[in-house]
Amino acid sequence: MVENLRQSEILNIARKDGRVTVDQLSRLFQTSAQTIRKDLTDLAEGGQLKRVHGGAILPSGVSNIEYEDRSKLNRDAKADIARACAEDIADGASLFLNIGTSTEAVARALLNHRSLMVVTNNLNIANILSANPGCEVMVAGGVLRRSDGGLVGALTTQMIRQFKFDIAVIGCSALDSDGDILDFDLQEVGVSRAIIEQARRTFLVADHSKFDRTAPVRIASMSEVDAFYTDALPPNPLGAKLRDWGTAIRTV
Incomplete structure (x- = not known):
């Protein structure tokens, strides 16, 4: 579940670009890396993203992303x-x-x-x-x-x-x-x-x-x-x- 508007926007960026980085999002939202890491963790725990080193990507599985x-x-x-x-x-x-x-x-x-x-x-x-x-x-x-x-x-x-x-x-x-x-x-x-x-x-x-x-x-x-x-x-x-x-x- 997306908890706030920033997380919703992070998810939109990931859907557009395939991945997001902590540095990129910290600059974009003018907030701390710690805050962005928490956002990415929340999105990963909700199944919307998958955490990787330095950021997150769209999750993979046994079904494809919608067309x-x-x-x-x-x-x-x-x-x-x-x-x-x-x-x-x-x-x-x-x-x-x-x-x-x-x-x-x-x-x-x-x-x-x-x-x-x-x-x-x-x-x-x-x-x-x-x-x-x-x-x-x-x-x-x-x-x-x-x-x-x-x-x-x-x-x-x-x-x-x-x-x-x-x-x-x-x-x-x-x-x-x-x-x-x-x-x-x-x-x-x-x-x-x-x-x-x-x-x-x-x-x-x-x-x-x-x-x-x-x-x-x-x-x-x-x-x-x-x-x-x-x-x-x-x-x-x-x-x-x-x-x-x-x-x-x-x-x-």
Whole structure:
């Protein structure tokens, strides 16, 4: 339970940025670090945040953050990441874009591309790219996940296996320090695995908040990713593993 207006605002900042720090909040609210630490402890005890060294992050668990909150989280960083990814996608490419707010940002960054063929299991992406006359859009049918417009299940996977994509652009819910790409929905993970298998190259788009989160289901290893687009250098040991695997890291 949020006890005061300051705690409510702290929670709003965390939902927007993915994490908060004691120093940042002390300056913002012009109050002591001790007071902020108590606020963060109260929010953590109420389940709204998870305490980490120097601050707090949104809690992880066995279910994802609601789509509306995810769509607001690190919105500017996602747009920058998406533009960097789109710059590496040539006109005339065939793509798959999967479920997620980061891949939706990539779709927006592709609105001026030409002669693209995009297959997606994300109805939001299909709607975004419908505004681009130079883009052929195909929707991989399946079971509708009403919470975020995603399509999942065996039918989706069967359609994906009919293609060989130049590039798969995928998002995720969390990145483990051992290099595993993680998500919450087992059906969605099965679709993502098929996407990677059917692509010549795989691009992962994920902002820094994914370094602090966990999720229960493994999609794949980052060793299978050709390029990783993010807004902060991955912390070790993940960063060291990516360098060893030769995964290109593009930071914005």
